[in-house]
Amino acid sequence: MRRLSRVLRWLVYAGAALTAAVLLAITGFVLINGIPHLTPSLFEWTYTSDNVSLMPALVGTLLMAALALLMAVPVGVGAAIYLVEYAPRGSRFVRAVRMTSETLQGIPSIIYGLFGMLLFVTALGWGLSLLAGACTLAVMVLPVVVRTTEEALMAVPDGYREGGFALGAGRLRVVARCALPSAAPGILGGVVLALGRCVGEVAALLFTAGTVAQVPDLLGAGPAGLFDSCRTLAVHLYVLASEGLHIDEAYATAVVLLAVVMVLNGVAALATRMMEVRDRG
Amino acid sequence: MNSSALREGTARVLFSAAAAVSVVAVVLICLFLFVNGVPAMAEIGVPEFLLGAIWRPANGLYGIFPMIVGSIYVTVGAVIVGVPAGLLCAIFLSRFAGARMAMLLAPGVELLAGIPSVVYGFFGLIIMVPIIRGLAPGHGPSLLVAALLLGIMILPTVITVARNALDAVPRRYYEGALALGADHERAVFCVVVPAAASGLLAAVVLAVGRAIGETMAVIMVAGNQPVIPGSLLDGVRTLTANIALEMGYAAGLHREALVATGVVLFVLILLITLFLNAARKRGGR
Numbered sequence: 001m002r003r004l005s006r007v008l009r010w011l012v013y014a015g016a017a018l019t020a021a022v023l024l025a026i027t028g029f030v031l032i033n034g035i036p037h038l039t040p041s042l043f044e045w046t047y048t049s050d051n052v053s054l055m056p057a058l059v060g061t062l063l064m065a066a067l068a069l070l071m072a073v074p075v076g077v078g079a080a081i082y083l084v085e086y087a088p089r090g091s092r093f094v095r096a097v098r099m100t101s102e103t104l105q106g107i108p109s110i111i112y113g114l115f116g117m118l119l120f121v122t123a124l125g126w127g128l129s130l131l132a133g134a135c136t137l138a139v140m141v142l143p144v145v146v147r148t149t150e151e152a153l154m155a156v157p158d159g160y161r162e163g164g165f166a167l168g169a170g171r172l173r174v175v176a177r178c179a180l181p182s183a184a185p186g187i188l189g190g191v192v193l194a195l196g197r198c199v200g201e202v203a204a205l206l207f208t209a210g211t212v213a214q215v216p217d218l219l220g221a222g223p224a225g226l227f228d229s230c231r232t233l234a235v236h237l238y239v240l241a242s243e244g245l246h247i248d249e250a251y252a253t254a255v256v257l258l259a260v261v262m263v264l265n266g267v268a269a270l271a272t273r274m275m276e277v278r279d280r281g
Numbered sequence: 282m283n284s285s286a287l288r289e290g291t292a293r294v295l296f297s298a299a300a301a302v303s304v305v306a307v308v309l310i311c312l313f314l315f316v317n318g319v320p321a322m323a324e325i326g327v328p329e330f331l332l333g334a335i336w337r338p339a340n341g342l343y344g345i346f347p348m349i350v351g352s353i354y355v356t357v358g359a360v361i362v363g364v365p366a367g368l369l370c371a372i373f374l375s376r377f378a379g380a381r382m383a384m385l386l387a388p389g390v391e392l393l394a395g396i397p398s399v400v401y402g403f404f405g406l407i408i409m410v411p412i413i414r415g416l417a418p419g420h421g422p423s424l425l426v427a428a429l430l431l432g433i434m435i436l437p438t439v440i441t442v443a444r445n446a447l448d449a450v451p452r453r454y455y456e457g458a459l460a461l462g463a464d465h466e467r468a469v470f471c472v473v474v475p476a477a478a479s480g481l482l483a484a485v486v487l488a489v490g491r492a493i494g495e496t497m498a499v500i501m502v503a504g505n506q507p508v509i510p511g512s513l514l515d516g517v518r519t520l521t522a523n524i525a526l527e528m529g530y531a532a533g534l535h536r537e538a539l540v541a542t543g544v545v546l547f548v549l550i551l552l553i554t555l556f557l558n559a560a561r562k563r564g565g566r
Contacts, residue, residue: 086293115313237400
């Protein structure tokens with residue numbers, strides 16, 4: 001009896017130790033091998049097979065993620081506002097939205113890639129492009145934004161809203177002035193989560209945005225630059241690793257990706273703490 | 282007064298339109314997948330497609346049975362590797378760790394969750410494949426590496442969901458067990474864990490969904506031969522890998538067969554989602 005308890009305790013410790021070891025192994029592997037290869041030539045504006053610059057991919061990541069969030073965040077937040085603040089509880093429409101939102105969340109990214117290719121690239125004729133990739137990502141992260149915003153809004157005490165109504169405000173004003181500000185850190189957390197998925201995505205982008213290592217020509221060509229193909233950092237890493245010719249540069253790319261993820265996690269943690277402080281206050 | 286009523290009405294319409302987007306998205310995804318995939322399935326023949334053992338598009342042979350088996354093997358392997366470790370780590374974080382220990386490990390788990398799958402794939406390709414090659418010369422990219430790597434990748438999912446389920450068990454369950462003379466380990470494993478069972482099941486099902494859907498990491502370490510693997514050290518190709526590997530150059534029936542592969546994957550995922558909802562509902566009761 002005593003012995004069983006001791007075995008169980010060691011098993012639990014072993015599970016935790018294994019997780020910690022995996023974390024240290026992966027981050028250590030990337031950082032130790034990658035940091036020495038972060039050379040200035042990797043950050044030159046144009047990619048050549050000599051410098052294997054990751055700059056176009058970095059710019060591509062920023063543009064792609066920004067565009068995707070520009071579409072997904074307003075729609076996602078709006079949907080969550082409708083679900084929490086407007087919809088009659090348990091209506092058939094609400095149930096349909098919840099169910100489809102859950103379904104979207106479980107769909108693997110390669111399916112989004114297929115869908116994006118069939119709709120944006122082929123049916124709409126956009127070709128492999130920044131815009132097609134961003135639209136695909138937007139659909140993919142939409143349920144993340146909806147769910148986190150919903151949770152944040154539901155955590156806002158009803159007293160805030162009642163106070164607003166008691167002062168004679170309409171529903172829109174109550175949402176904008178009472179509910180949303182108080183839910184803002186939670187919504188920010190959701191946006192960061194969505195951003196993280198955009199940054200790390202490959203499967204959904206291979207057949208929608210393509211893999212051309214160039215900065216989309218938005219400055220020179222204007223909106224036509226939206227139809228240029230480009231690659232994100234994650235796609236860049238995949239291409240380098242599968243070609244196997246530039247492993248050092250692949251390590252360096254992995255470092256940059258990991259750094260981005262760490263910063264995003266930091267921001268998310270900060271947002272959570274702000275929520276907790278508010279809940280206590 | 283009138284303008285404010287107008288503003289309220291517009292806002293309501295806009296918000297409900299935003300809510301309708303996810304319904305529209307699911308409908309469009311189903312539509313595009315099925316319209317492009319089902320005719321190919323009909324042309325190839327459903328039994329030949331689902332149960333055919335040979336995938337050789339150049340000769341017009343489109344059997345995805347090896348990939349279905351491959352996906353199942355890889356997923357089962359990942360569950361064997363990742364679920365016990367993940368559940369134990371969740372139990373640790375929820376019931377064993379001191380505050381400082383949890384403060385250290387929990388952000389680490391979040392970091393694991395945030396690391397992109399290509400980075401995992403890269404790690405597998407550069408570190409794990411050579412290790413296997415060293416231990417078993419002639420082998421390298423294989424079912425074994427894919428299962429190990431996916432097992433690692435599902436860890437954060439299992440840990441986070443399971444920990445939330447364990448944290449939600451009321452304190453009095455644990456205290457009651459202690460009052461009856463159980464020690465800490467017994468109280469946790471015999472009372473708290475069973476009480477959280479449906480949440481733990483949800484964690485496992487979610488992890489299964491993630492493992493089946495993973496694409497890039499698997500491609501980088503699995504070898505990708507479209508053949509049912511005979512041993513752990515043989516290469517394997519999953520449904521997701523089949524799509525991602527060949528979509529770049531496929532045309533005609535080949536391309537449609539790949540979309541049809543996506544349909545099979547999609548249906549599998551829908552079944553898992555249904556199962557997940559059932560698990561959650563049972564927990565809610």
